[in-house]
Amino acid sequence: MDPNGxxxxxxxxxxxxxxxxxxxDRRCWVAIACNGARAWRVLAVLxxxxxxxxxxxxxxxxxxxxxxxxxxxxxxxxYRFNRGVDRKVVRPVARxxxxxxxxxxxxxxxxxxxxxxxxxxxxxxxxxxKFKPGFAGLGRFLLNTVAGGGFFDPAAKLGLERHxxxxxxxxxxxxxxxxxxxxxxxxxxxxxRDWGAWPLDVRTDVxxxxxxxxxxxxxxxxxxxxxxxxxxxxxxxxxxxxxxxSLVREAWFQRRRYQIFDEAPLADEDYLFLDSEP
Numbered sequence: 464m465d466p467n468g469x470x471x472x473x474x475x476x477x478x479x480x481x482x483x484x485x486x487x488d489r490r491c492w493v494a495i496a497c498n499g500a501r502a503w504r505v506l507a508v509l510x511x512x513x514x515x516x517x518x519x520x521x522x523x524x525x526x527x528x529x530x531x532x533x534x535x536x537x538x539x540x541x542y543r544f545n546r547g548v549d550r551k552v553v554r555p556v557a558r559x560x561x562x563x564x565x566x567x568x569x570x571x572x573x574x575x576x577x578x579x580x581x582x583x584x585x586x587x588x589x590x591x592x593k594f595k596p597g598f599a600g601l602g603r604f605l606l607n608t609v610a611g612g613g614f615f616d617p618a619a620k621l622g623l624e625r626h627x628x629x630x631x632x633x634x635x636x637x638x639x640x641x642x643x644x645x646x647x648x649x650x651x652x653x654x655x656r657d658w659g660a661w662p663l664d665v666r667t668d669v670x671x672x673x674x675x676x677x678x679x680x681x682x683x684x685x686x687x688x689x690x691x692x693x694x695x696x697x698x699x700x701x702x703x704x705x706x707x708x709s710l711v712r713e714a715w716f717q718r719r720r721y722q723i724f725d726e727a728p729l730a731d732e733d734y735l736f737l738d739s740e741p
Contacts, residue, residue, distance in 0.1 A: 528716040531644045531654075538646040542708050545651060549691075554698075557691035569689065571614040576686045577625065578604065578613040583667040587628035591636045596626035627722070629664050631657035635723045644712065652715040 532538060564572070581604035588597035603618035603625065610617050634656050635641070642655025653661075665671050670686070673679040704710040 528644065528712060531641060532712060533643050534645060538644065539708050541646040541648055542652075542711070544648060545646070546707075548649065553687070553691050554695075557688050557695060560688050561692045561695055564692075569692070572685075572689055573693070574607070574611070574616050575613040576689060578607050578611075579669040579686075580627075581607075581625075582669060583629060583664050584625065584627050586667055587630060587633045588626055590630075590633045591628065593626070593628075599623050600626055626725075629657075630660035631664075632723050634660050644716075652711060654719070657719075 581600060585597050585600040585604065588594070588600060600623075603623040606618045606621070606623065607613060607616055631654070639656055641657075642659070644652065645655055645658060646652050647658060670679065670682055673682075701707055701710065
C-alpha cells in the first residue's frame, strides 16, 4: 500500500474542489501541511550528509562590500531590469493587495507563509550546532501546524520563538567564502554562496514539495505579493536615494551580516561573512 496515498487523495481534492473567487479549498491547506513529510525526509538526508562536516580555517581579511561587487556593471543592469519588472507588475499588484487585505488578516497569512519555511530554519539551526533553537523550531512548527493550522502562532505564547536560518548562513558558518555579490534576475541581491545554497532552501520549503502545480503556483504567487507588500513602507526611502543600487547593496550586506551573526556580529569576526579573497 502506498504510504502517501491519503496525501495524494487530498491533493486531488484540493485541485478539484476550489471555492468561488479562486480561493483554494480548506483541504488544500491540509495537502500543503502533509507535504511537510517530504520536506522532513529531505532534511534528514541533509543532516546525515553533513553531520561529520568540520569548520574550515578562516582568514580574517575584511574587504568592504564594494570590493565584493566584482560584477558591478552586470549587477547594475540586472538590478535595473528587476526594478522595471517591479514597477510595472509586482508593485502595483502589491499596492492593490495592501489596500484590500486588512492588516489583521495579513498577519495570519504571514504566519502561514512563515510556517512553510520552518523545516529550512530547523535544519540549518541543527547543521550549525544550534540544537536548542532547532528543537524549539521543531516544537513551534508542530504546534502551529496542528493547533493553529499554520495561520495562528500559539507557539509564541509559550515562548517558542522563531530562529530563522538558511543554507547560505550555514555555509558561512562553515567558513565557505561569499564568492562575491550577485544580483539574480527576478530574485534580487545575494552572494554566490547564497545562490549556490538556494536550491537546498527550496527543497526544504514545504510549499515547493506540493505536487499539485496549480495550487503550488497559486500559493507561491500569493506569498510573493505578500512579501512585496511588506516592503512598501520602505519604498519612499529607496526612491529618494542618490544611488538606489548602492543603497540596496549596502542594506543587503548589513542585513545579511546580522542574519549570519544572529543580530550580534563581532567586529573581528567579519571574515565569516565577507570574502577572504583580495
